[in-house]
Amino acid sequence: MTDAPSPSDPQAPGTAPAAGTGAPRRGLFSRRRALGVAGAGVAGTAVGLAGGIGVARASTVETPAPSGPKVYDFYGEHQAGITTPAQDRLHFAAFDVTTTDRAELVSLLQDWTEAAARMTAGQGAGEYGPTSGPYDAPPDDTGEAIGLPASGLTLTFGFGPSLFRESGRDRFGLAARQPAALKRLPLFPGDNLDEARSDGDLCVQACADDPQVAVHAIRNLSRIAFGRAALRWSQLGFGRTSSTSTSQATARNLFGFKDGTMNLKAEDPAGVGAHVWVPGGADPRAGWLTGGSYLVTRRISMTIETWDRQPLSEQERVVGRTKAEGAPLSGGGEFSQPDFTMAGRGDQPMIATDAHVRLAHPDNNKGVQLLRRGYNFVDGSTGLGRLDAGLFFMAYVTDPRTHYIPMQTKLSKSDGLQEYLQHTGSALFAVPPGAKPGEHIGQALFA
Ligand SMILES: C=CC1=C(C)c2cc3[nH]c(cc4nc(cc5[nH]c(cc1n2)c(C)c5CCC(=O)O)C(CCC(=O)O)=C4C)c(C)c3C=C
Numbered sequence: 381m382t383d384a385p386s387p388s389d390p391q392a393p394g395t396a397p398a399a400g401t402g403a404p405r406r407g408l409f410s411r412r413r414a415l416g417v418a419g420a421g422v423a424g425t426a427v428g429l430a431g432g433i434g435v436a437r438a439s440t441v442e443t444p445a446p447s448g449p450k451v452y453d454f455y456g457e458h459q460a461g462i463t464t465p466a467q468d469r470l471h472f473a474a475f476d477v478t479t480t481d482r483a484e485l486v487s488l489l490q491d492w493t494e495a496a497a498r499m500t501a502g503q504g505a506g507e508y509g510p511t512s513g514p515y516d517a518p519p520d521d522t523g524e525a526i527g528l529p530a531s532g533l534t535l536t537f538g539f540g541p542s543l544f545r546e547s548g549r550d551r552f553g554l555a556a557r558q559p560a561a562l563k564r565l566p567l568f569p570g571d572n573l574d575e576a577r578s579d580g581d582l583c584v585q586a587c588a589d590d591p592q593v594a595v596h597a598i599r600n601l602s603r604i605a606f607g608r609a610a611l612r613w614s615q616l617g618f619g620r621t622s623s624t625s626t627s628q629a630t631a632r633n634l635f636g637f638k639d640g641t642m643n644l645k646a647e648d649p650a651g652v653g654a655h656v657w658v659p660g661g662a663d664p665r666a667g668w669l670t671g672g673s674y675l676v677t678r679r680i681s682m683t684i685e686t687w688d689r690q691p692l693s694e695q696e697r698v699v700g701r702t703k704a705e706g707a708p709l710s711g712g713g714e715f716s717q718p719d720f721t722m723a724g725r726g727d728q729p730m731i732a733t734d735a736h737v738r739l740a741h742p743d744n745n746k747g748v749q750l751l752r753r754g755y756n757f758v759d760g761s762t763g764l765g766r767l768d769a770g771l772f773f774m775a776y777v778t779d780p781r782t783h784y785i786p787m788q789t790k791l792s793k794s795d796g797l798q799e800y801l802q803h804t805g806s807a808l809f810a811v812p813p814g815a816k817p818g819e820h821i822g823q824a825l826f827a
Protein backbone atom coordinates (compact mmCIF):
# COMPACT_ATOMS: atom_id res chain seq x y z
CA MET A 381 0.00 0.00 0.00
CA THR A 382 2.80 2.35 0.81
CA ASP A 383 4.98 1.81 -2.20
CA ALA A 384 2.92 0.54 -5.08
CA PRO A 385 5.34 0.51 -7.98
CA SER A 386 4.51 2.03 -11.35
CA PRO A 387 3.57 -0.36 -14.17
CA SER A 388 7.14 -0.40 -15.43
CA ASP A 389 8.72 -1.23 -12.08
CA PRO A 390 10.33 -4.64 -12.01
CA GLN A 391 9.34 -6.92 -9.16
CA ALA A 392 10.53 -10.46 -8.67
CA PRO A 393 8.01 -13.00 -10.00
CA GLY A 394 6.27 -14.81 -7.21
CA THR A 395 6.81 -12.06 -4.65
CA ALA A 396 3.51 -12.07 -2.80
CA PRO A 397 2.25 -8.74 -1.46
CA ALA A 398 0.96 -8.27 2.07
CA ALA A 399 -2.67 -9.37 1.98
CA GLY A 400 -5.14 -6.62 1.18
CA THR A 401 -2.52 -3.92 0.97
CA GLY A 402 -3.01 -3.14 -2.69
CA ALA A 403 0.63 -3.86 -3.52
CA PRO A 404 0.76 -5.59 -6.90
CA ARG A 405 2.60 -8.76 -7.85
CA ARG A 406 4.17 -8.95 -11.23
CA GLY A 407 5.00 -11.69 -13.66
CA LEU A 408 3.32 -14.48 -11.71
CA PHE A 409 0.60 -15.44 -14.16
CA SER A 410 -0.40 -14.62 -17.64
CA ARG A 411 -3.62 -15.48 -19.39
CA ARG A 412 -1.49 -16.53 -22.38
CA ARG A 413 0.71 -18.87 -20.38
CA ALA A 414 -2.27 -20.22 -18.42
CA LEU A 415 -4.04 -21.05 -21.67
CA GLY A 416 -0.95 -22.70 -23.05
CA VAL A 417 -0.58 -24.88 -19.96
CA ALA A 418 -4.27 -25.79 -19.86
CA GLY A 419 -4.14 -26.58 -23.54
CA ALA A 420 -1.15 -28.86 -23.13
CA GLY A 421 -2.80 -30.80 -20.32
CA VAL A 422 -6.02 -31.18 -22.19
CA ALA A 423 -4.24 -32.13 -25.40
CA GLY A 424 -3.01 -35.30 -23.75
CA THR A 425 -6.55 -36.21 -22.80
CA ALA A 426 -7.75 -35.57 -26.31
CA VAL A 427 -5.12 -37.85 -27.82
CA GLY A 428 -5.97 -40.57 -25.30
CA LEU A 429 -9.64 -40.42 -26.24
CA ALA A 430 -8.84 -40.45 -29.94
CA GLY A 431 -11.24 -37.73 -30.94
CA GLY A 432 -14.36 -39.14 -29.28
CA ILE A 433 -17.46 -37.03 -28.83
CA GLY A 434 -17.19 -34.42 -26.11
CA VAL A 435 -13.42 -34.60 -25.77
CA ALA A 436 -11.42 -31.57 -24.89
CA ARG A 437 -9.62 -29.79 -27.70
CA ALA A 438 -6.05 -28.65 -27.38
CA SER A 439 -5.54 -24.93 -27.20
CA THR A 440 -3.60 -23.49 -30.10
CA VAL A 441 -2.78 -20.36 -28.12
CA GLU A 442 0.78 -20.50 -26.92
CA THR A 443 2.66 -17.28 -26.74
CA PRO A 444 5.29 -16.19 -24.26
CA ALA A 445 4.20 -14.40 -21.11
CA PRO A 446 4.35 -10.65 -21.48
CA SER A 447 6.82 -9.06 -19.11
CA GLY A 448 5.58 -7.44 -15.94
CA PRO A 449 1.80 -7.91 -15.82
CA LYS A 450 0.39 -6.11 -12.79
CA VAL A 451 -1.46 -8.53 -10.50
CA TYR A 452 -3.29 -7.67 -7.29
CA ASP A 453 -4.05 -10.47 -4.85
CA PHE A 454 -7.76 -11.23 -4.72
CA TYR A 455 -7.57 -12.62 -1.18
CA GLY A 456 -6.66 -10.47 1.81
CA GLU A 457 -7.86 -8.71 4.93
CA HIS A 458 -9.78 -6.13 2.90
CA GLN A 459 -11.12 -6.52 -0.62
CA ALA A 460 -8.81 -5.19 -3.31
CA GLY A 461 -10.09 -2.26 -5.37
CA ILE A 462 -10.64 0.12 -2.46
CA THR A 463 -7.26 1.47 -1.41
CA THR A 464 -5.59 -0.10 -4.47
CA PRO A 465 -4.13 2.72 -6.61
CA ALA A 466 -7.07 3.58 -8.86
CA GLN A 467 -6.71 1.90 -12.25
CA ASP A 468 -7.53 3.74 -15.48
CA ARG A 469 -10.77 1.95 -16.34
CA LEU A 470 -13.97 0.86 -14.70
CA HIS A 471 -16.83 -1.48 -15.45
CA PHE A 472 -19.29 -1.37 -12.58
CA ALA A 473 -22.29 -3.71 -12.46
CA ALA A 474 -25.31 -4.10 -10.19
CA PHE A 475 -27.30 -7.35 -10.16
CA ASP A 476 -30.75 -8.46 -9.06
CA VAL A 477 -30.80 -11.89 -7.45
CA THR A 478 -33.36 -13.97 -9.34
CA THR A 479 -33.23 -17.16 -7.31
CA THR A 480 -35.27 -17.43 -4.12
CA ASP A 481 -33.08 -20.21 -2.77
CA ARG A 482 -30.46 -19.20 -0.18
CA ALA A 483 -28.22 -22.16 -1.11
CA GLU A 484 -28.16 -21.00 -4.72
CA LEU A 485 -27.21 -17.49 -3.62
CA VAL A 486 -24.32 -18.95 -1.62
CA SER A 487 -23.26 -21.11 -4.57
CA LEU A 488 -23.26 -17.99 -6.78
CA LEU A 489 -20.94 -16.22 -4.33
CA GLN A 490 -18.68 -19.30 -4.28
CA ASP A 491 -18.56 -19.43 -8.06
CA TRP A 492 -17.95 -15.67 -8.31
CA THR A 493 -15.14 -15.89 -5.77
CA GLU A 494 -13.37 -18.66 -7.68
CA ALA A 495 -13.76 -16.89 -11.02
CA ALA A 496 -12.65 -13.57 -9.55
CA ALA A 497 -9.51 -15.12 -8.03
CA ARG A 498 -8.66 -16.58 -11.42
CA MET A 499 -9.37 -13.51 -13.52
CA THR A 500 -7.53 -11.11 -11.21
CA ALA A 501 -4.53 -13.45 -11.52
CA GLY A 502 -4.68 -13.06 -15.29
CA GLN A 503 -6.26 -16.45 -15.93
CA GLY A 504 -9.51 -17.44 -17.62
CA ALA A 505 -12.77 -17.35 -15.66
CA GLY A 506 -13.05 -21.15 -15.45
CA GLU A 507 -10.70 -24.07 -15.04
CA TYR A 508 -10.46 -24.85 -18.77
CA GLY A 509 -10.34 -21.39 -20.29
CA PRO A 510 -11.92 -20.17 -23.50
CA THR A 511 -10.67 -22.79 -25.97
CA SER A 512 -9.65 -25.89 -24.01
CA GLY A 513 -12.83 -27.24 -22.48
CA PRO A 514 -15.22 -29.95 -23.67
CA TYR A 515 -15.98 -29.31 -27.34
CA ASP A 516 -19.71 -29.86 -26.92
CA ALA A 517 -20.12 -27.45 -24.00
CA PRO A 518 -20.08 -23.66 -23.89
CA PRO A 519 -16.58 -22.45 -22.98
CA ASP A 520 -16.11 -21.50 -19.34
CA ASP A 521 -14.47 -18.25 -20.43
CA THR A 522 -15.74 -15.99 -23.20
CA GLY A 523 -12.31 -15.46 -24.78
CA GLU A 524 -11.99 -11.74 -25.45
CA ALA A 525 -9.17 -11.48 -22.92
CA ILE A 526 -7.01 -14.15 -24.59
CA GLY A 527 -3.48 -12.79 -24.70
CA LEU A 528 -4.19 -9.91 -22.36
CA PRO A 529 -2.34 -9.69 -19.04
CA ALA A 530 -4.11 -9.21 -15.70
CA SER A 531 -3.81 -5.43 -16.24
CA GLY A 532 -4.14 -4.72 -12.52
CA LEU A 533 -7.69 -6.10 -12.47
CA THR A 534 -9.48 -5.87 -9.14
CA LEU A 535 -13.00 -7.18 -8.48
CA THR A 536 -14.80 -5.77 -5.46
CA PHE A 537 -18.16 -7.17 -4.35
CA GLY A 538 -20.97 -5.55 -2.37
CA PHE A 539 -24.46 -6.30 -1.00
CA GLY A 540 -27.37 -3.88 -1.45
CA PRO A 541 -30.15 -3.31 1.13
CA SER A 542 -32.65 -5.21 -1.03
CA LEU A 543 -30.64 -8.42 -0.61
CA PHE A 544 -31.64 -8.41 3.05
CA ARG A 545 -35.20 -7.19 2.82
CA GLU A 546 -37.45 -6.35 -0.11
CA SER A 547 -40.84 -4.76 0.57
CA GLY A 548 -40.44 -5.93 4.17
CA ARG A 549 -39.84 -9.54 3.09
CA ASP A 550 -36.83 -11.43 4.47
CA ARG A 551 -35.73 -12.99 1.19
CA PHE A 552 -32.83 -15.16 2.29
CA GLY A 553 -33.04 -15.26 6.09
CA LEU A 554 -30.59 -12.36 6.27
CA ALA A 555 -32.86 -9.60 7.59
CA ALA A 556 -31.63 -9.92 11.18
CA ARG A 557 -28.09 -9.27 9.95
CA GLN A 558 -28.86 -6.18 7.85
CA PRO A 559 -26.65 -3.33 9.03
CA ALA A 560 -28.65 -0.37 10.36
CA ALA A 561 -26.71 1.92 7.98
CA LEU A 562 -27.55 -0.17 4.90
CA LYS A 563 -30.72 1.50 3.71
CA ARG A 564 -31.65 2.89 0.32
CA LEU A 565 -30.10 6.37 0.07
CA PRO A 566 -32.64 9.18 0.53
CA LEU A 567 -33.70 11.38 -2.36
CA PHE A 568 -31.61 14.55 -2.28
CA PRO A 569 -32.76 17.95 -3.56
CA GLY A 570 -32.35 18.12 -7.34
CA ASP A 571 -32.02 14.34 -7.81
CA ASN A 572 -33.42 13.09 -11.10
CA LEU A 573 -32.86 9.39 -10.55
CA ASP A 574 -33.42 6.69 -13.10
CA GLU A 575 -34.54 3.49 -11.39
CA ALA A 576 -32.86 1.50 -14.13
CA ARG A 577 -29.54 3.04 -13.06
CA SER A 578 -30.03 2.76 -9.31
CA ASP A 579 -29.84 0.23 -6.47
CA GLY A 580 -29.33 -3.53 -6.84
CA ASP A 581 -29.00 -6.63 -4.65
CA LEU A 582 -25.34 -7.25 -5.49
CA CYS A 583 -22.62 -5.18 -7.07
CA VAL A 584 -19.25 -5.80 -8.65
CA GLN A 585 -16.72 -3.07 -9.26
CA ALA A 586 -14.20 -4.14 -11.92
CA CYS A 587 -11.20 -1.84 -12.26
CA ALA A 588 -8.29 -2.47 -14.62
CA ASP A 589 -5.79 -0.63 -16.75
CA ASP A 590 -7.31 -2.19 -19.88
CA PRO A 591 -11.05 -1.68 -20.57
CA GLN A 592 -11.32 -5.06 -22.31
CA VAL A 593 -10.09 -6.81 -19.16
CA ALA A 594 -12.65 -5.01 -16.98
CA VAL A 595 -15.49 -5.71 -19.41
CA HIS A 596 -14.42 -9.34 -19.79
CA ALA A 597 -14.59 -9.78 -16.01
CA ILE A 598 -18.10 -8.38 -15.67
CA ARG A 599 -19.31 -10.30 -18.70
CA ASN A 600 -18.05 -13.59 -17.29
CA LEU A 601 -19.44 -12.95 -13.81
CA SER A 602 -22.76 -12.13 -15.43
CA ARG A 603 -22.60 -15.34 -17.49
CA ILE A 604 -21.80 -17.37 -14.38
CA ALA A 605 -24.75 -15.77 -12.57
CA PHE A 606 -27.27 -17.00 -15.17
CA GLY A 607 -30.36 -18.40 -13.46
CA ARG A 608 -29.32 -17.00 -10.08
CA ALA A 609 -28.81 -13.27 -10.67
CA ALA A 610 -29.35 -10.92 -13.61
CA LEU A 611 -27.62 -7.72 -14.58
CA ARG A 612 -29.66 -4.72 -13.42
CA TRP A 613 -27.45 -1.88 -14.66
CA SER A 614 -23.83 -1.26 -15.47
CA GLN A 615 -21.55 1.70 -15.99
CA LEU A 616 -18.31 2.08 -17.90
CA GLY A 617 -15.78 4.67 -16.78
CA PHE A 618 -12.42 6.04 -17.81
CA GLY A 619 -9.80 8.51 -16.63
CA ARG A 620 -10.11 7.85 -12.90
CA THR A 621 -11.22 11.08 -11.23
CA SER A 622 -9.59 10.25 -7.92
CA SER A 623 -6.12 9.21 -6.99
CA THR A 624 -6.14 6.82 -4.05
CA SER A 625 -2.38 6.70 -3.62
CA THR A 626 0.29 9.38 -3.36
CA SER A 627 2.17 7.43 -6.07
CA GLN A 628 -0.41 8.70 -8.58
CA ALA A 629 -0.64 12.07 -10.27
CA THR A 630 -4.01 13.77 -9.84
CA ALA A 631 -6.24 13.11 -12.84
CA ARG A 632 -8.85 15.50 -14.24
CA ASN A 633 -12.61 15.30 -14.44
CA LEU A 634 -14.64 16.38 -17.48
CA PHE A 635 -14.85 19.96 -16.16
CA GLY A 636 -11.09 19.99 -16.75
CA PHE A 637 -10.20 20.29 -13.06
CA LYS A 638 -7.84 18.12 -11.05
CA ASP A 639 -10.02 15.79 -8.99
CA GLY A 640 -8.76 13.78 -6.05
CA THR A 641 -6.18 16.21 -4.64
CA MET A 642 -7.53 16.07 -1.10
CA ASN A 643 -8.74 12.49 -1.36
CA LEU A 644 -7.96 10.00 1.38
CA LYS A 645 -4.91 8.08 0.25
CA ALA A 646 -3.72 4.54 0.94
CA GLU A 647 -0.55 5.96 2.48
CA ASP A 648 -2.63 7.48 5.30
CA PRO A 649 -3.52 4.35 7.32
CA ALA A 650 -4.91 6.36 10.23
CA GLY A 651 -7.25 8.27 7.92
CA VAL A 652 -8.29 5.12 6.06
CA GLY A 653 -8.80 3.33 9.38
CA ALA A 654 -10.97 6.09 10.74
CA HIS A 655 -13.02 6.88 7.63
CA VAL A 656 -13.14 3.77 5.39
CA TRP A 657 -13.15 0.45 7.25
CA VAL A 658 -16.06 -0.61 9.44
CA PRO A 659 -14.68 -1.11 12.96
CA GLY A 660 -15.48 -4.11 15.15
CA GLY A 661 -18.54 -3.49 17.32
CA ALA A 662 -19.90 -0.80 14.99
CA ASP A 663 -23.21 -2.62 14.64
CA PRO A 664 -24.14 -5.62 16.83
CA ARG A 665 -26.25 -7.06 13.99
CA ALA A 666 -23.50 -6.80 11.43
CA GLY A 667 -20.28 -8.19 12.87
CA TRP A 668 -19.78 -9.83 9.47
CA LEU A 669 -19.03 -6.39 8.00
CA THR A 670 -16.05 -5.68 10.31
CA GLY A 671 -13.09 -4.75 8.12
CA GLY A 672 -15.43 -4.02 5.22
CA SER A 673 -16.81 -0.70 4.08
CA TYR A 674 -19.84 0.99 2.54
CA LEU A 675 -19.82 1.98 -1.10
CA VAL A 676 -21.88 4.92 -2.37
CA THR A 677 -22.35 5.17 -6.13
CA ARG A 678 -23.89 8.21 -7.83
CA ARG A 679 -24.15 8.63 -11.59
CA ILE A 680 -23.78 12.39 -11.97
CA SER A 681 -24.55 13.90 -15.38
CA MET A 682 -22.55 17.04 -16.11
CA THR A 683 -23.89 19.68 -18.52
CA ILE A 684 -20.47 20.20 -19.99
CA GLU A 685 -21.72 22.35 -22.90
CA THR A 686 -23.07 24.96 -20.46
CA TRP A 687 -19.91 24.68 -18.35
CA ASP A 688 -17.72 25.21 -21.42
CA ARG A 689 -19.39 28.59 -22.01
CA GLN A 690 -18.51 29.89 -18.53
CA PRO A 691 -15.53 32.22 -18.10
CA LEU A 692 -12.49 30.68 -16.46
CA SER A 693 -13.03 33.00 -13.48
CA GLU A 694 -16.52 31.55 -12.92
CA GLN A 695 -15.31 27.96 -13.31
CA GLU A 696 -12.58 28.53 -10.70
CA ARG A 697 -14.94 30.41 -8.38
CA VAL A 698 -17.45 27.56 -8.38
CA VAL A 699 -14.81 24.90 -7.66
CA GLY A 700 -12.70 27.06 -5.31
CA ARG A 701 -9.43 25.99 -6.94
CA THR A 702 -7.34 27.04 -9.94
CA LYS A 703 -7.87 25.07 -13.12
CA ALA A 704 -4.20 24.87 -14.09
CA GLU A 705 -2.60 23.61 -10.90
CA GLY A 706 -5.57 22.74 -8.74
CA ALA A 707 -4.34 25.10 -5.99
CA PRO A 708 -6.85 26.61 -3.54
CA LEU A 709 -7.91 30.14 -4.53
CA SER A 710 -6.50 31.32 -1.19
CA GLY A 711 -3.01 30.60 -2.57
CA GLY A 712 -0.17 28.08 -2.43
CA GLY A 713 0.24 24.91 -4.51
CA GLU A 714 -2.01 21.94 -5.27
CA PHE A 715 -1.57 20.36 -1.86
CA SER A 716 -1.69 23.55 0.25
CA GLN A 717 -4.48 23.75 2.78
CA PRO A 718 -7.21 26.17 1.73
CA ASP A 719 -7.70 29.27 3.91
CA PHE A 720 -11.45 29.77 4.00
CA THR A 721 -11.13 32.97 6.06
CA MET A 722 -8.96 34.86 3.57
CA ALA A 723 -10.76 37.96 2.31
CA GLY A 724 -11.15 38.54 -1.40
CA ARG A 725 -12.76 41.33 -3.39
CA GLY A 726 -15.38 43.48 -1.69
CA ASP A 727 -16.73 41.65 1.31
CA GLN A 728 -16.43 38.23 -0.35
CA PRO A 729 -13.97 35.54 0.81
CA MET A 730 -11.32 34.34 -1.69
CA ILE A 731 -12.97 30.92 -1.65
CA ALA A 732 -16.66 31.62 -2.29
CA THR A 733 -19.25 30.58 0.26
CA ASP A 734 -20.82 28.23 -2.31
CA ALA A 735 -17.51 26.86 -3.68
CA HIS A 736 -17.50 23.07 -3.93
CA VAL A 737 -14.28 22.58 -1.96
CA ARG A 738 -15.44 24.80 0.88
CA LEU A 739 -18.67 22.85 1.31
CA ALA A 740 -16.98 19.44 0.97
CA HIS A 741 -13.94 20.19 3.17
CA PRO A 742 -13.63 18.17 6.40
CA ASP A 743 -13.43 21.40 8.45
CA ASN A 744 -17.00 22.11 7.38
CA ASN A 745 -18.20 18.49 7.76
CA LYS A 746 -17.34 17.52 11.32
CA GLY A 747 -13.94 16.23 10.19
CA VAL A 748 -15.46 13.67 7.82
CA GLN A 749 -13.36 12.35 4.92
CA LEU A 750 -14.31 10.04 2.06
CA LEU A 751 -12.24 7.71 -0.06
CA ARG A 752 -13.40 8.81 -3.50
CA ARG A 753 -12.87 6.42 -6.41
CA GLY A 754 -14.87 7.92 -9.25
CA TYR A 755 -14.50 7.73 -13.03
CA ASN A 756 -15.47 9.93 -15.97
CA PHE A 757 -18.06 8.59 -18.35
CA VAL A 758 -19.40 9.48 -21.78
CA ASP A 759 -22.38 7.32 -22.72
CA GLY A 760 -22.83 8.61 -26.28
CA SER A 761 -25.08 11.63 -26.80
CA THR A 762 -28.51 12.68 -25.63
CA GLY A 763 -30.20 13.21 -28.99
CA LEU A 764 -30.30 16.93 -28.20
CA GLY A 765 -26.82 17.58 -29.50
CA ARG A 766 -25.22 17.12 -26.08
CA LEU A 767 -22.82 14.53 -24.78
CA ASP A 768 -24.31 12.21 -22.18
CA ALA A 769 -21.29 12.77 -19.99
CA GLY A 770 -20.44 13.02 -16.35
CA LEU A 771 -18.79 11.54 -13.34
CA PHE A 772 -19.60 8.15 -11.90
CA PHE A 773 -18.97 9.07 -8.29
CA MET A 774 -17.95 6.25 -5.97
CA ALA A 775 -16.92 6.69 -2.36
CA TYR A 776 -15.97 4.14 0.29
CA VAL A 777 -16.92 5.17 3.81
CA THR A 778 -17.13 3.72 7.29
CA ASP A 779 -20.76 4.79 7.66
CA PRO A 780 -22.93 6.56 5.05
CA ARG A 781 -25.06 8.17 7.78
CA THR A 782 -22.14 10.22 9.01
CA HIS A 783 -19.83 10.18 5.99
CA TYR A 784 -22.00 10.78 2.97
CA ILE A 785 -25.63 11.71 3.59
CA PRO A 786 -24.96 14.98 5.51
CA MET A 787 -22.36 16.13 2.96
CA GLN A 788 -24.57 15.31 -0.02
CA THR A 789 -27.51 17.07 1.61
CA LYS A 790 -25.40 20.20 1.97
CA LEU A 791 -23.94 20.00 -1.56
CA SER A 792 -27.36 19.42 -3.13
CA LYS A 793 -28.71 22.55 -1.48
CA SER A 794 -25.81 24.99 -1.65
CA ASP A 795 -22.98 23.84 -3.97
CA GLY A 796 -22.28 26.26 -6.84
CA LEU A 797 -21.36 23.22 -8.99
CA GLN A 798 -24.88 21.87 -8.61
CA GLU A 799 -26.10 24.20 -11.41
CA TYR A 800 -24.09 22.09 -13.85
CA LEU A 801 -24.94 18.67 -12.39
CA GLN A 802 -27.82 16.26 -12.27
CA HIS A 803 -27.69 13.04 -10.26
CA THR A 804 -29.20 10.30 -12.43
CA GLY A 805 -28.28 7.12 -10.56
CA SER A 806 -27.84 6.22 -6.91
CA ALA A 807 -26.95 3.12 -4.89
CA LEU A 808 -25.52 2.01 -1.58
CA PHE A 809 -23.79 -1.31 -0.91
CA ALA A 810 -22.17 -2.97 2.10
CA VAL A 811 -18.76 -4.22 1.00
CA PRO A 812 -17.67 -7.20 3.11
CA PRO A 813 -14.04 -7.65 4.18
CA GLY A 814 -11.68 -9.66 2.02
CA ALA A 815 -11.96 -13.44 1.78
CA LYS A 816 -9.24 -15.91 2.81
CA PRO A 817 -8.28 -18.66 0.33
CA GLY A 818 -10.94 -21.37 0.59
CA GLU A 819 -13.64 -18.91 1.67
CA HIS A 820 -16.15 -17.12 -0.49
CA ILE A 821 -16.88 -13.42 -0.50
CA GLY A 822 -19.22 -12.46 2.34
CA GLN A 823 -18.99 -15.92 3.94
CA ALA A 824 -19.38 -14.55 7.49
CA LEU A 825 -22.80 -13.11 6.55
CA PHE A 826 -24.10 -16.61 5.82
CA ALA A 827 -22.36 -18.38 8.72
C1 LIG B 1 -20.86 14.06 -1.57
C2 LIG B 1 -19.64 14.02 -1.99
C3 LIG B 1 -19.14 14.58 -3.27
C4 LIG B 1 -19.72 14.61 -4.52
C5 LIG B 1 -21.04 14.02 -4.94
C6 LIG B 1 -18.81 15.27 -5.39
C7 LIG B 1 -19.01 15.51 -6.74
C8 LIG B 1 -18.14 16.18 -7.59
N1 LIG B 1 -16.92 16.74 -7.28
C9 LIG B 1 -16.38 17.32 -8.37
C10 LIG B 1 -15.15 18.00 -8.45
C11 LIG B 1 -14.25 18.19 -7.39
N2 LIG B 1 -14.40 17.76 -6.11
C12 LIG B 1 -13.32 18.15 -5.37
C13 LIG B 1 -13.12 17.91 -4.02
C14 LIG B 1 -13.98 17.21 -3.19
N3 LIG B 1 -15.21 16.69 -3.49
C15 LIG B 1 -15.74 16.04 -2.42
C16 LIG B 1 -16.97 15.39 -2.33
C17 LIG B 1 -17.87 15.23 -3.38
N4 LIG B 1 -17.72 15.62 -4.67
C18 LIG B 1 -14.78 16.12 -1.37
C19 LIG B 1 -14.94 15.51 0.00
C20 LIG B 1 -13.71 16.85 -1.84
C21 LIG B 1 -12.45 17.22 -1.05
C22 LIG B 1 -12.68 18.50 -0.35
C23 LIG B 1 -11.45 18.92 0.41
O1 LIG B 1 -11.05 18.22 1.34
O2 LIG B 1 -10.88 19.97 0.09
C24 LIG B 1 -12.43 18.89 -6.23
C25 LIG B 1 -11.11 19.53 -5.80
C26 LIG B 1 -9.94 18.60 -5.83
C27 LIG B 1 -9.97 17.50 -4.82
O3 LIG B 1 -9.62 17.69 -3.67
O4 LIG B 1 -10.36 16.41 -5.20
C28 LIG B 1 -13.00 18.91 -7.48
C29 LIG B 1 -12.44 19.56 -8.72
C30 LIG B 1 -17.29 17.12 -9.44
C31 LIG B 1 -17.07 17.62 -10.85
C32 LIG B 1 -18.37 16.42 -8.95
C33 LIG B 1 -19.57 15.94 -9.64
C34 LIG B 1 -19.67 15.69 -10.91
Ligand SMILES: [Fe+2]
Binds near residue numbers: 736740
Ligand atom coordinates in the same frame (compact mmCIF):
# COMPACT_ATOMS: atom_id res chain seq x y z
FE1 LIG C 1 -16.13 16.84 -5.36
